[in-house]
């Protein structure tokens with residue numbers, strides 16, 4: 001075993017990992033990366049097919065991001081945001097506000113930025129602000145939250161309370177506060193979808209009456225009738241990530257946002273995964289009109305804007321720094337900000353913050369990442385990559401173990417099944433997803449499954465040949481791991 005692997009085995013406890021399994025095999029120890037390629041301690045190369053757990057945007061060691069970091073290192077790495085402002089965080093806040101208010105999207109203006117460290121803390125901030133705002137403006141003394149079945153918002157206690165993934169949450173139920181859950185659209189496995197399985201995306205050939213939207217309306221109305229009105233609705237827009245890459249059919253987000261608004265609830269958009277162009281560069285129409293600005297650029301970097309929805313809270317993390325450093329931001333409206341204004345002695349202050357809030361290295365690299373994201377040539381490149389991914393995934397429908405292929409922008413989930421004609425899932429205990437990933441890793445492509453769903457999420461810098469290789473290896477991995485499998 002490599003000495004670094006030995007050290008890891010001896011001392012490191014890994015996240016979301018059964019350590020008994022981990023300790024059975026020599027781990028891959030990453031020592032370098034460039035673009036979409038990672039290199040391990042033994043000199044083997046891998047394609048980073050899930051963008052280092054959904055964080056990396058422009059590839060590893062991008063010259064522009066590296067230069068921005070070095071420039072900032074030449075000045076200062078970090079100073080406190082408690083009592084002090086700093087240069088890159090000020091610029092970044094202004095740039096985020098500009099990006100979060102595209103002209104074509106109506107609704108509340110996202111005017112203020114609260115920085116924190118990761119997706120979980122971005123959600124904690126939104127949660128606490130929404131809670132206290134609701135109380136202060138007299139809407140409710142006991143604010144209640146509604147979120148989606150299968151939703152994942154992070155691993156701190158508030159974020160866990162908002163989430164609804166039983167396997168992660170069951171053990172800690174005693175520590176959590178109660179939140180409502182409502183059905184999320186999952187067309188492939190929806191009990192209301194009367195369409196028989198076909199060899200294409202379930203969203204496109206579904207037969208239903210939008211029962212999922214009706215349930216959201218019912219949830220809000222019943223809560224109100226029972227005197228327990230819902231104060232805030234939390235959603236992952238366009239696609240739920242950790243739930244298994246579950247995309248929403250077009251129009252769902254717009255409809256449920258209208259319902260929430262009609263019931264006077266705040267809308268919290270968790271764009272920790274979907275932000276910064278992950279869900280695509282927009283429709284051809286948006287591309288032409290530049291979201292109404294008359295410039296040849298897509299409407300927005302954020303998923304909720306694709307459905308014309310502007311939330312009261314926009315939570316950002318993962319891709320914010322291009323995948324370089326942990327940093328997060330929660331954007332909100334002047335109304336929320338103003339509710340925390342007062343004389344010092346009134347103690348209306350938002351008593352919340354982290355040691356590394358507004359970190360200067362993180363902010364500097366985030367600014368460089370935003371600049372890359374907004375360059376038209378970069379956007380055209382992303383658009384071509386999206387189209388190539390769509391084309392490359394299409395032949396996978398021929399594999400009998402593939403039940404559903406769902407792509408939103410540069411996110412793809414491939415759901416594996418024992419019998420596609422009946423949508424029979426593989427028993428999760430058999431670890432089919434794990435085995436596919438292991439077979440892919442042996443062929444030099446790294447990704448992490450969610451149960452029976454294999455995730456492909458290439459960095460935006462991925463070359464066409466690299467993308468083809470990722471999909472080809474995925475197909476081989478599926479064939480190897482599912483050969484002769486029963487449920």
Ligand SMILES: *Cc1c(COP(=O)(O)O)cnc(C)c1O
Pocket residue numbers: 118119120121123152153154155236241242270271272273274317318
């Ligand atoms: C990853 C993720 C989070 C949590 O972010 P961390 O940085 O891991 O704390 C929250 N929400 C969504 C949608 C995510 O994908």
